[in-house]
Amino acid sequence: MQHRSDRLADEPGHDIARPAAPWHAARFAGIPVVALVVLAFVLLWFGTLDVRHLLGPDEGRYAEIAREMLSTGDWVTIRYNGLKYFEKPPFHMWATAVSFSLFGIGDWQARLCVALSGMIGLGVSMLATARWFGARAGLLAGLVLAAAPMWNVAAHFNTLDMTLSGVMACVLAFMLLAQHPDATPAARRNWMLACWAAMGVAVLTKGLVGLALPGLVLVIYTCVTRDLALWRRLHAPAGIALMLLVTVPWFWLVDQRNPEFLRFFFIHEHWQRYTSTVHARKGALWYFVPLLAGGFLPWLGLVPGMVRAVRQRAGVSDTGGTGGIKPFQPALMAALWAVSIFVFFSLSGSKLPGYIVPVFPALAILAGMALTQTGDRAWTRQLRAMLVIGAIGLLASPIVATLNSNNTPNVLYRAYAIWAALAFALVIASAAVALWLLRRQSRMASVTGYAFGMLLAFSVALLGHETIGRSASGIDMIAPIERVLRPGMPLYAVGLLDHTLPFYLRHPLTMVAQADELAFGTEQEPQKWLPTRDAFVEAWQHGPPAVALLSPSAFAELSTRAPMHVIARDWRRVAVTNFPFAGER
Structure with a gap:
């Protein structure tokens, strides 16, 4: 089949790219060059996973849940600090626990799941783009997604959002592959079954959103195109059966062991989370607009071409469908995938930055197509714009050194300001090198160099955050605490829920007075926490040897009511014992 994108050709004085090569017959500069480029991207992608320590709340929380899952051998009932934790399904934690079992417990092992999810999402997006728009477009889509800040940064944070986004990228890509007009009946069936299975994994990653979002997109697509015949090509009976086979066993098992699960999970964590502000994650209707713009910043100049590709029905033959099929x-x-998901979460009563990460593979597919139709002049304008943005960011980076907050001292921002300046300097250098490559080599070389430079720049900005994240993680307190903390010894948390120290100490917390996000768990197992500070003082004075983590304000209050021997402290927490120890401060 000859597609619209395959018939466009360069003309002198026109801003149109060469025709895209057939998806199976791309010509490259050479296998060694391609191998080196791929190796560079892979090394930068996976080689930085262990440079930073985990941050709270998400990174520490999900790492500790997986560690406890592996330690207890219970892969059905999810627990956090020993308490039932039913806010999310288990797939991400299962994958992380497997990583721990294979490679040991550590920072990079905790982030391996999200890094792989990001890379898998990138790969399937390239595959679907290449199938529809040619191999060149597929390569460009991969470069776009790798260099999209929201995607590559999310792929280096241990959160469920990235795992979900990688799986959702599979859902979209498999749908596109299944609906290609040249797909054989067997190939269409297999790709659609893979799509249904991916939706099942998405449900096991973050709940019904993994089914609701693809369903929403499909309904809107058929309303816009009036292509109801598409529903007959979904292989729904077999697909639904496969999806249920993936999802039902865990839901059935966890409900059998925990009758309270279903109501909390489906009512509180789905309906109330979306329709109310019960989780105190408010945001204006335009909350995601700056995140979307910043998350796709290096490629914003392609938006007109992306819109044009949609309006011109890119990839659709002029002859239309056959046999009356649209x-x-x-x-x-x-x-519609990108717009629908963006609007869906914009209307939600609960908003977090990671919610819109699933839109970026769809944007990358459109951008890859647009880049094949982008000429040298348009690409030059894009690069010059990034030179300006990089220069503005570099000049503004000293502002970071003036920041201060209750949670982060100014001295840490001053250290991070240097890294922010370096990141913007790399943005400038990347755009400059891409301009040089455009004149001396080719547009593909220019885009590749630009994408790698942007990935490097945003990686530097992320790695530099260790200047703030190290103390936030509490890693410097681990050694002194480990010298006095023994297995089975109570480790109380008073006035705070620390999300990282339990993971690094390999020791769950016992909550005191403030249950925080573990309120559901403490309601189900009230014997596993101390509901008042008076109860804590009583246990502290008359109970077994123990260690406690306190917020500075809680320490100021309680140290006057009970003896406390300080082990270590930082600007977030104070670690104390109820017994004297060698080397006491």
């Missing part, structure tokens, strides 16, 4: 519109599907 042709599938891949660019429109990708566009």
